[in-house]
Amino acid sequence: MLRKSGRFLIGALVCLTVLLQCDCCDASDTWERYDFLRARALTLSPKEQVQLGIKYFHGQGVQQNRVVAVDLFRWAANQGYTEGQEWLGHCLETGRGVVNDQKLAVKWYRNAAEQGHSGSQCHLGRCYYHGIGLKQNYEEALKWFRLSAESRNRNALNWIGVCHYFGRGIEQNYELAVHWYEQAAARNSKEALSNLGYCLQYGLGIEINLTRAVECYRKSAELGYAKAQEHLANCYYHGRGVEKNRATAFGWYKKAALQEEASATNWVGWCYEQGYGVERNPVEAVKWYQKSIEQKPTIDAIMNLARCHRSGIGTSPDVPKAFSFYLQAAEMEHPAALNEVGYCFESGTGVEKDHAQAIRYYQLAADAGHIQAQTNLGLCYEYGRGAEVDLEKGFQWYQKAVEGKNPQGMHRLAMCYQFGRGVTKDEWRAVELYRQAAELGYSASWNELGLCYEHGRGIEKDLAKAFEYYQAAANAGDNWGRNNLALCYEYGRGTEVAPEKAFEWYLKAGEENHPRAMYRLGLCYSHGLGVEQSEEKSAQWIKKAADRGDSYAIKYLEN
Incomplete structure (x- = not known):
């Protein structure tokens, strides 16, 4: 409960916020009133300052004003109040109500953490983990997570699980990761519930249990965690641990997408394109693919947009634009995109024909294990496209493609054996390869x-x-x-x-x-x-x- 002076300040600061936003009074007079109210705010206890700051930060019962919130957090922080230091660090880290300053955020987290504030210890560990405002250091991150976990901080418990899962700051151990996820999940950590669900789905450190995985995803999703909403949608989409229901899947994808979970946004586009769980609408699909890229440039969304522009799905055909998207994905070293760019250069699709560039991109994709690119590279060497004719190299790349079960690669390798191109002629072997490729359609x-x-x-x-x-x-x-x-x-x-x-x-x-x-x-x-x-x-x-x-x-x- 705030004291009477605190309740007075809530109303007074609301009035001040309005005055600062209008032209009905003299600015100097307004700031004089602010100085008066600031003096009154300083009469509050640090705890009350933080409570009032939280109200302004979230707009709870007052008009949201994060600049005022930051001032209140700073006054409390300067008095050594750890919760105020944590909130000030959060605002500085995220740039809410104040200019972003990650180094200063870390300073305030550390001040509170060294006084034993559990939340700030976890924040400091997270900063070390991601290298926010200081040099990345997984061992130091784990140290602070463990200190925070001594107070059973659910976020810290989850982070210790994350460290064990990825082997960061400690040896990788899925079983221990699950142990920590379970402790955090028992305290309703939405992140831990989602992580535990993932381990249960794929049998990482625990026996596969799809039904329980769905339960974990659902609890996390209902707590508003976007990644869990996407995982739950995937379960409904594919019928994993729950009866397949594309309409329900679409609903969860959209909830996650509205929280700017880029991969879920791409899934919304896919559902619109295919008519899965929603009426088919290719135009809407393209809009969602574009939204996904704006949220975060994911490979799947970029490739989907490239395909739509190339084939005129939901938009007018635009082959040069499709090529630009394939190139964007290729710059992210995506094997399928590298192969597509190679094909565009070879065929002159959306870009001037250039066999030398084609073979370059095919080579990059083939080296990354893309089996169609391996076949395409074999064709380049067999017929001298962008390189000197080299039947043996062509044969070798077809062999690699066959190892990956590429039917065209099998067909081309069969022709090499049938006509003795790059290898000793063997018609019986050719028949066997033709048969294998035919069985693959x-x-x-x-x-x-x-x-x-x-x-x-x-x-x-x-x-x-x-x-x-x-x-x-x-x-x-x-x-x-x-x-x-x-x-x-x-x-x-x-x-x-x-x-x-x-x-x-x-x-x-x-x-x-x-x-x-x-x-x-x-x-x-x-x-x-x-x-x-x-x-x-x-x-x-x-x-x-x-x-x-x-x-x-x-x-x-x-x-």
Whole structure:
């Protein structure tokens, strides 16, 4: 309870705040009144000054005014009152009501900490941990956390758990981290509840218990901790420890996003883009991705914005802008972004084509373990794009990509074995690799398997098997597979002759600008194969094929 003079000062300082903000009175007169009120404030005890300062800091029963709050905290601090010193340190550290001064903040934390003030001891430990206002020192941080924890300060208990978890200032030990998190969580530390939930979810220092993890996240989330709100949303999104519910997930993501938890803000964008738990709205998705970057430039949000601008999702297509986002993510050494930048330079997408730059970025991504970049780098060396042709290097990079189960890398490595490019020719090994890539859904490998069975390369000739593999490739959208399936129907290879089906598959591939299929369509129209004869259409299709470099079409026109 404040004394009567304190209650008088609350009203008086409110009036002063209004006077300072208006032009209705003389400024010098106003400041004279402030000096009078300041003198009255100094008659309060340090404890009452802090209590009054807290009211002004939060705007509790008075108009919020953190400048006045800082003055009150300073008067109490200068009298050696530890709680006033802690509050003054907090204001100086965060720049609330006073110019930010982290070194001075540490000074006040230390003054209070050395007098045994638990909260200030924890603050000082946190400053040592993060290097705020002084040189980072994990051992010194842990020392102050332990001193604070002697008073069972829940924040200090949690911080000791953090030190054990990351091995900072002490040897890493997940079991001990959990021990300290549990002590802090029992005292309703929202951070510790979230940390404990994470350990329970992933079995770090404790047996996996998804149900209990969700309980911890929920308690922390309900206490307003944004990171726990995001963790809880993830559980609902994926159905981990709780029944999957995307609408509930979206609600928790949004709560965290409104507290400027950048990764949660990105998730809100993703839910809007995909229509998960909320009506699909790509335009709104782009807005949330942008908000996420403004809060904190996270890789996921940057990559999502790049994809949206490249493909015109929720915004007009803007390939140069997409490239700028990929480049931003690449500067953060993100492997997928490095690969995308390499592709943009190779294809001239959003930036001038530059094979030397392409191979540079592919190399960076490949060295970081990005398996598609390893395949792309292999292609550069195999075909001399941005570097001298080096079949052995190409082969080596394809091998690395295969270790990562990259289907295109498997396909390219198979071709190396089939044709002896950078390695001794081995058609049997080629067939095995084509088969592995096909099982991973790489449609071009189904087509190559068809060719192997049709011509008996590395395996016994079997036209019926060849037909099956061509059919699988064609159904998966591979245009060479469509062309070769059409040939099977045209000539009865592994199946009955069916001119109409042959024409149908040639047409599907031809409409996607496949040169060989265009040439075969021209022949179909010329001979009336599966379609009404038309020399005009025949000429059109054969010319299209020749314009796209098909050697058969070019030779046909020359003759």
